[in-house]
Amino acid sequence: MWYFRSPRVFAFGEGALDYLKEIEGHRAFVVTDNTIVKLGFLDLVMEKLKESGKEVAYFDGVTPEPPEDVVYESLKIAQKFNPDLIIGLGGGSVLDVAKVTQVLFEHPDLPMLEIMPLTPITIKKTTLIAIPTTSGTGSDATASAVITNSKENYKMELNHPVLIPYVSILDPVLTKSLPPKVIASSGMDALAQAIDGYTVQWRNDFSNGLAIHSTRMIFEYLPRVYENPEDSEAREKLHNAATISGLAWSNSFLGITHSFGHAMGAVFKIPHGITVGIVLPYSIEYAMKTHSNLYGELARAVGAADSSDDDKTATIKLRNKVVKIMKEMEVPRSLKEYGISKEKFDKNFDDLVRLTSESAVNIFNCREPTTEDMERFWHYMYEGKSIDF
């Protein structure tokens, strides 16, 4: 037995923000960051909320790769305001903070790490609405949130069905001002999720179609948006694709792209999308030895390989397509290329391996890595050497 879970409503396409007027509620608390405020998106959202008679308060202090403190700051304001709607307006970090704020608002005594599927949690007082402004994490459709544990310096992979927003609003107008670096980083995140989502052990009939479709869309529209952010059709499609990839992996889980990515992000403070982007070609190579059937199948389904290609050839073509997009978007291919010195890498090596090993998602990867494999993987990924073990 397994489940497929998703938000109740997806409002998407130009004008989707108007859906805010239809949502029932009286007191809306918006979680966002100061870039969104500067871009005028908070005003835009507040205007829609006020038009439908809602009172609004906001917290604009979310930082990238947010630590717990940021969640508690947000919670403090929420507790003062006592909302019945909690709205995340921003990129993945903002959405994750909004999600965890909602859970802690309803359960103030719950330790953050207890936000996991085994904990009985119910949401009764508030409705969560996610409005992504980047096309990447798909957090608006997932049961996950990543918050940095700053004391122990690792990323807490929180997961619970209550973290799935009730409504996801995908209005491409909000992605108009994204800088190329953010397009590349968030796009690589979406791509890594879609490919992981298709190849993990818990892949299923419901997630597979979504993973294939989102991979296909990301391959088509990510380079277009990167090259020309004014391409409104591509922007809209990429925005939808990111959410579809989130919907896929949230129901099948992730693989080692994310265990390595989270460790890399925690240790070297590299943006999440770049970390999983760096890992992705290596994770495909690593799986090739045992599971080229899955990658080959995906490669043929998304048009990265020909229907006559055997699994191994198709997998290599898929990997090459990923690398080609990375090169076009100037995403580094190794930690060395990113600028991490050998000294810094060596100094943090044990932590990198430990954090990778402790990630819950290793066991979902089609090929499960041993500790020795993880160690070698890190060395190869540092140097930019193709995985041959």
Added chain:
Amino acid sequence: MKRPVNKMEFGTPEWLEAFVTTLNENEAYADAAATWEGDFLFIVWPNKDLEIDEELVMWMDLWHGKCRGYEMLPNRDAKETAFVYEGEYANWKEIIEGRLDPIKALLTRKMKLIGDRAKVMRATRAAKELVRTAQMIKTEFL
């Protein structure tokens, strides 16, 4: 009460001993659980149809990739442990036969975990290797 009689019948002292021996020889488990510290009660719930009148309680002290102590206990109160993993006999059978993922079993409420759940979620590799070890034993079920 009908008690399991075959040597490798699940839930017997002989099965537990075989499991621990296999576990302590399993390098994959030693690797995955290298930093694990915490003892478990593995509990099979009573089942009238199978004539299991009382809980079958297996205690295992898991420490840094090895099991350093084990015992069948008369009941769950006989020892206070860091963790309890428990469920119906049929679900244990599905897990050991490889038809039910032990983590999925928790997420779908087929099995229950008591203890520091966050700690377990950071040791999923160890949990999986524990089950793989159980699958190495030729187990008979009621």
